[in-house]
Amino acid sequence: MESDISQSGTPAPARQHTWTLAAYCNMVRKRLGGRSVIDLKSIADKSWDIAPGETTVSPPAIYLPGQLERVTGWEGKRFYPYVHPGPTMRGGISVQQGPTRGYLFKDVWLVEGALYKGKASHWLSLKPRTFPTITVDREVDRAAIYCTQNGNTWFGTWLMEDCPTYALARNEGVPVTTAPSARFPLYPQVQAYENWLEMRPLRLRSAFFRELVLFDDLSNNRSRHARYRAMGEKLLAHVAHASHPGVFLLRGSDGDLRLLRNELALAEHLRATRGFRIVNPLKCDVPTIVAACAGARVVMGVEGSQLVHGVNVLQPGGCLLTLQPPNRFVSYYKYLTDRDDQHFGFVVGTPEGDGFTIDIGEVERTLDLFPRHTV
Incomplete structure (x- = not known):
């Protein structure tokens, strides 16, 4: 709103808006x-257009045979134009990024x-x-x-x-x-x-x-990719980092319930056999979390917001392995890893009480499917 002009011809102070209905x-x-x-x-x-759109072709996810057959529930809007997540996971989809x-x-x-x-x-x-x-x-x-x-x-x-x-x-x-x-x-x-x-x-x-x-700014075009990677570099600038096997980000019972009943046993197994670091984001400050995730070749955990701590600093060519509840399959992170030239894989659990379990052997075999230089 332009300032009013007083009778003397000089601009009067702009009116202040103090209330609204x-x-x-x-x-x-x-x-x-x-x-x-x-x-x-x-x-x-x-x-106006800030950055152009583009057409991308999605790579396949990495998973063992029979995993998708366990899925009993999913967020359909995440797999548009498909009803079931299967086609999205199989890849080869041409996507117009706006x-x-x-x-x-x-x-x-x-x-x-x-x-x-x-x-x-x-x-x-x-x-x-x-x-x-x-x-x-x-x-x-x-x-x-x-x-x-x-x-x-x-x-x-x-x-x-x-x-x-x-x-x-x-x-x-x-x-x-x-x-x-x-x-x-x-x-x-x-x-x-x-x-x-x-x-x-x-x-x-x-x-x-x-x-x-x-x-x-929801399309995963090159502009969004560049801005997200720049964020990761800013975070890495605050910590010393070198390549290491992986990080397991615990979810526990935080947020929407996705209770992995053998979460701690799985994390400890990966620490003992593959040298993974274990991080509980609910009990650590941001510097500690970023320092543990920096340099990880694999980021792993129950599908959920806590994984973002590792995805932030995951490098091109790195791997994200999500552990999926069978009744709540979500692939949001796949769109990010597709965009950022990383590998996305998953293991689907089996129901147990009000939660689910993940087979440790299936996790090991899925990790072995990732490119050798990453794991």
């Missing part, structure tokens, strides 16, 4: 049927995890409180938001997706992310990673942005 107007529109609610990016004042795009807006409100402009909205976190605030904490001339709803929900997604977008945001304005709350507190290891990654975001609960930039 944007969240409540949006709630009313939704209750009336939602037909008038539109996505914010569709009304951008300007949009471009990285920027969107510029003028006069946008942030209210507790959602952006509003007129009838348009865009959610940065899960639904806010029943009675969102009407007060505005801050007014910003030009900001760039790099956080996403998924990144505000899962630590692994924050580190793998939101943090690479920060590199785009700092070039476009003040990097902004949503402020933590009682419902969505700051992940315990965020500040340590931000320090090492040289991230200095402005955390806001509510704000008025005179200009705001958003991004489409």
